[in-house]
Amino acid sequence: MKTALITGANRSIGLETAKQLSKKGFFVYLGTRDLAKGEDVVNQLSKDGFENIQAIQIDVTNPESILAAKNIVEKEQGKLDVLINNAGILGALPQEASIANIDGIRETFDTNFFGVINVTQAFIDLLKKSESPRISNITSGLGSLTLHSDPTWKYHSIKAISYVSSKAALNAFTITLAYELRDLPFKVNSIDPGYTATDFNHHSGPQSVESAASFIVKHTDTDENGPTGKFFSPDIENESEESPW
Template identity: 50%
Template sequence: MKSAFITGANRGIGFETAKQLAALGYFVYIGSREKTKGLEAVAELKALGFSNADYIELDVTSIASIKAARQTVEGKTPQLDVLINNAGISGGFPQQPLAVPIEKVKTVFETNFFAPIQVIQEFIGLLKKSNEPRIVNVTTELSSITKHQDPSWEFYGYNPSAYGASKSALNAYTVMLAKELKDTNFKVNCVCPGFTKTAFNNYMGVRPVEQGARAIVKYATLNSDGATGKFFNEEGEMPW
């Protein structure tokens, strides 16, 4: 049975991604900072008939917690097939470039950019033991620098200089990571689930969570001729 570890998976898109992967036969590890919520997520999956799930305590902003999570997963499985960096924060809006507090920018980057790098570096050994390792970094359309220069874009009025920039940086790291791993069996991509209705945006999104998770699952389960080092949403490749 293949295995997948998803950060921030106790609710929203992360939880739905876990559910869809469990339905495909993956053993899913639910990464959650809060133990109670993580255990509740596993219990919910089991109530739906999915016994192939377990909880892993993880605070992505703590390197000690990341190391402990890796050790826990390592004690449960000889390899990891999929890593999905889903945990993230918006930092709250508005975030106009001239007014956004620098401390807010640092906090958002800590969770959205530095944390995924640390998680990847810690779990890379387990992933390398898989025959078909996959890494998905969950991003956003608001990270597209090209889109931000297009006045006809539906989100042109949004200017999230902390959140958007943190995900743009994550996109860039994804490209560089894919390049380093290009001669291996790894597939490394960043995926935008779209404006999905979850607690992350106070349920203001327009897409159901099931739809948002589908794109993530698609690129987490790519076959050997799948793309790597790309930016995708449900419709296909996105502009950087």
């Protein structure tokens, strides 16, 4: 049985991704900052018929929390097959580039960028023990510098410099990590789940959490011929669903 860890998975897209991976036969660690809340979620999932989902406490901004989670996975599973770096924050809006609060930018980067690096580096040795390791960094279409450089792009006017720049940085991390691991069986990709109706955006997105999670699972649970070092988005209307960086 393959094992997956999803950060920020006690609600919304992360939770639905855990449910869909469980249905595909994965053992899923449902990452949550508040273990009690995570266990409540897992108890309800169990009542709903979901199996092999376990809450695990992990705060991506806290190295001690990350190490404790890594030790649990190592003791119980001995390896990790899939890491989905889903935890993220938007930050207070609006975030205009010319006047955005630096402390707010740092806070957003701490979760969306440095947190991903901390978690990935902590779990990389367990991932190397897998025959088909996968790392999916959950990003946003707003992290595309190519699209932002087009003044006619429909989301160009969004004032969210903290979030936009943190996701662009995350995409850069994806590219460099994928290249570093290119000679190993890793598949490392950035995945934009699309503009989805969640608490994150006051349920303003047109897409469902089910379709968003399905898109993540599709581009994570790939075979040995799957792509690596790519950026996928459901908003891109081409066969590969690849977004420009």
